[in-house]
Amino acid sequence: MTSPLIEARGLVRTYEVRQGMFGRMTPVRAVDGIDLKVMPGETLGVVGESGSGKSTLGRMLLGIDPPQDGQVIFDGKPMPKLGTREWRALRAKMQFVYQDPLAALDRRLTIAEQIGEPLAIHGLVPKQFQAARVAELMSAVGLRPDQAGRYPHELSGGQRQRAVIARALASRPKLLVCDEPVSALDVSIQAQVVNMLRDLQEENRIAMVFISHDLKVVRNVADRVAVMYLGRIVEEASSDVIFSTPLHPYTKALVSSVPVPGKLLKGRVILQGEPPNPARRPSGCAFHPRCPIAADICRTQVPQLLSVADGRTAACHMVAGVDQSVAA
Amino acid sequence: MVSNLVELRGLKVAFDGVQVLHGIDLEIGRGEAIGLVGESGCGKSVTWLAALGLLPGKATVTGSVRVDGQEILGQPRNVLEGVRGKRIAMIFQDPSSSLNPVLRVGRQITEALAIHRGLHGQAAKAEALRLLDMVGIPDARRRLELFPHEFSGGQCQRVMIAMALAGEPDLLVADEPTTALDATIQAQILDLLIGLRSETGMAMIFISHDLGAVSQVCERACVMYAGQVVEQGSIQALFDNPRHPYTRGLFDAIPRIDGPRQRLVPIPGTVPHPSDLPEGCAFSPRCSHVAIDCRTRRPELTAMDDGRRLSCHHPLGHHPEAHHPVDSTRPVEPRALEALS
């Protein structure tokens, strides 16, 4: 049996956040006890509303944001401390792609220079072969050779994101953490970038954590999906089943909020209320104030993430199968 | 004869000599909801900023914009101000562009009420409360005293809608009002807009690059590409049977939440820069249906038998069965049919 490329065990990250303009500092558990595994070459999708802790989780998986509790295991070894030589060496193996390519790119450097940067930094390719490798990477992400000398602001949003991905791939990573990589792009261009990512990933057997609030994109990119609510995973299953037969009431609500062309909004369940403030986490199941089927137990007892079917887990008192697996 | 609420005729815009809008024709009937769709940079926002006289001085605007038959384009400021906010209100993706960060929300709404409806004092305050209530802000009395940053993104959007409603407009232009929001909050705001429309009877222009969202709030849609309208018709007709390859491409690019998982279907290439438009049909370099004449002759927007308008030399078939998928990995299975059945 192959072992996971990356594994998170009981990850916790708390931020001190000021409540209001003059309020006290209050601890916010942005990531509140997360366990997950990603196998080599596999894609795990992470969905949830904004503020649910997706980006924090992504940064923790790369060791950029150190956990207060729990640990990250990469390739069988504990993640080295941020900034150490070991961590920097490991960074070549794990790359980050986030939403805003303009912020990720240096506006004073040409596209080719930026894509070549990691090759030089990590000393991955002898100098005389660097130009050839950059050209190869550019063609892999669908950039034209004549765009090599362009600056970031001279490219479209989709092309910039391609350049960021080319740079991320330069060091031949084993893991890509993509945080809302296509959220700022038009659907037409989103599809281009997503297809390209998938192809590159399959060809190079790269594992991917694909974070997005867009369920439709995640479903088509990921093999498996974890749904986050207030810093915790509330449901996890293969992407074939999680959106067609969601079990957790929150996943159900997310699915029914997705606009389907040609279908009217009428008659769909619209989740009321806003995501709660993580500084004031509701008691029991954090979802209970918005949950249409909450019972008394939901207000007092925290539901655990338990196995509910083959390869599926859910954290909900009202999901059938949970009780049996507790007993089991 | 029933006159239209608003009519745009041959609306053209150029920035520093570069033409970005190439003659937009659009009629909005009273109480009607029309979606404006297309990729970014196609001229959706500029159309309405131009119509309302909100573009910077370097913009050259020509054509005609009539409200209740009265021309407003090029009219003096006082005429425009009588229209903006009062007859036609506009809301944007980013609430911070309309909300003043250093003023309490209640004050901003009562100011709008003073300008547009001459309400002051207790009357204005009572009306502000009613508006906040109407847009679904709970505990409105207390919230009037808060500053914009004390509201979440979705609630800021609601406050902005309340301000837009202050002038009791006949037309609300909503420019990507839900683009930056979570799907759950987007669904709430769409629901709110649908409800407000049926309560007030106002007409609505819903600008979005999301055809899914548009089809939930609108009866008609107008697809724009590179500063032109390329197809226009009832939502039903466009979904059943998109005839412009660009419209079809926009539908196909939306990833599905149901059915088998499959490779996404992009539209290749990108929207051309306005200063570098291809000859002939502006969509020709990206079109799955392109023929030789497309590269030399520019198609005109033409009325079709079924009431739609279309600008394409080689439109897709009349019958949904005749559609050929853009991507051969996709089964022939027009989703529009399923969705409407």
Ligand SMILES: Nc1ncnc2c1ncn2[C@@H]1O[C@H](COP(=O)(O)OP(=O)(O)O)[C@@H](O)[C@H]1O
């Ligand atoms: N650097 C930070 N300092 C303080 N609070 C933070 C920081 N980063 C995230 N948070 C808080 O942690 C929670 C989760 O945020 P985030 O991980 O960005 O969620 P998501 O990516 O799902 O939107 C939010 O309440 C956010 O305000």
Ligand SMILES: Nc1ncnc2c1ncn2[C@@H]1O[C@H](COP(=O)(O)OP(=O)(O)O)[C@@H](O)[C@H]1O
């Ligand atoms: N103030 C401006 N100055 C110069 N060009 C502009 C300005 N505003 C918009 N444009 C250009 O006009 C075109 C249409 O833009 P816009 O209407 O904002 O597109 P959309 O709303 O469809 O995304 C784009 O090419 C854009 O770059």
Ligand code: SF4
């Ligand atoms: S545990 Fe209760 S409140 Fe939480 S999702 Fe399940 S039913 Fe709803």
Ligand SMILES: [Mg+2]
């Ligand atoms: Mg985030």
Ligand SMILES: [Mg+2]
């Ligand atoms: Mg716009």
